[in-house]
Amino acid sequence: DTGVSQDPRHKITKRGQNVTFRCDPISEHNRLYWYRQTLGQGPEFLTYFQNEAQLEKSRLLSDRFSAERPKGSFSTLEIQRTEQGDSAMYLCASSPRGAVYNEQFFGPGTRLTVL
Amino acid sequence: DAKTTQPNSMESNEEEPVHLPCNHSTISGTDYIHWYRQLPSQGPEYVIHGLTSNVNNRMASLAIAEDRKSSTLILHRATLRDAAVYYCILRGIQGAQKLVFGQGTRLTINP
Numbered sequence: 304d305t306g307v308s309q310d311p312r313h314k315i316t317k318r319g320q321n322v323t324f325r326c327d328p329i330s331e332h333n334r335l336y337w338y339r340q341t342l343g344q345g346p347e348f349l350t351y352f353q354n355e356a357q358l359e360k361s362r363l364l365s366d367r368f369s370a371e372r373p374k375g376s377f378s379t380l381e382i383q384r385t386e387q388g389d390s391a392m393y394l395c396a397s398s399p400r401g402a403v404y405n406e407q408f409f410g411p412g413t414r415l416t417v418l
Numbered sequence: 419d420a421k422t423t424q425p426n427s428m429e430s431n432e433e434e435p436v437h438l439p440c441n442h443s444t445i446s447g448t449d450y451i452h453w454y455r456q457l458p459s460q461g462p463e464y465v466i467h468g469l470t471s472n473v474n475n476r477m478a479s480l481a482i483a484e485d486r487k488s489s490t491l492i493l494h495r496a497t498l499r500d501a502a503v504y505y506c507i508l509r510g511i512q513g514a515q516k517l518v519f520g521q522g523t524r525l526t527i528n529p
Contacts, residue, residue, distance in 0.1 A: 307461075334515065336515075336516065336517075338517075338519075344521070345503075345505055345519030345520055345521060345522055346462065346517070346519045347519070348516040348517065348518065351515050351516060353515075358515070359515065359516065394461050394462075396461070396462075396517075404450050404452075404467065404509055406452075406464035406467070407462075407464065407517060408463075408464070409460075409461030409462050409463065410461055411459075411460060411461055412460075412461050
């Protein structure tokens, strides 16, 4: 399967713990995005990378959140000192070079539950 | 970000056409109209997009009003697999790299 992959698919953690999620985009896609989706809502944009550069961050991305994309390949999203409000599905997407209107290909998501 | 308005839910029968409306009265001349859908327990997937002219692909058709203030996603023959939440999204020059999702329309297909 050559789609976007995310790991883990599910994560249960206790409040105050740190968690890290990984996203592997489609090979040679230079753009990578993170979104968060809470129950019953549409996904909300968190951050965007072009190659290894983080070009945009949403105000939703508090100081406890950090994302990286070393070498412009896979990306990680870390949440420090998790809170119950962080419980959500975290979605990663990638898109190829070319027009910014190119379609985004989404992974299956990582569901985070903070107890 | 320009806003879109969609019905919360719609219902249709299998093998019948489905017309999903979207209003975007504040659309600007350079905004593209994109549709994504999200099947249960999956990430969203691209369906179709257009600017001014109607568009067709293997999944659906997109009909865009002449004034561009509304559009309709058309599924020509719905199957049970088309049951999903459908999102109508405007992508303009500013911030085009991110998708701004609304609530979408939850489509139920009856067998």
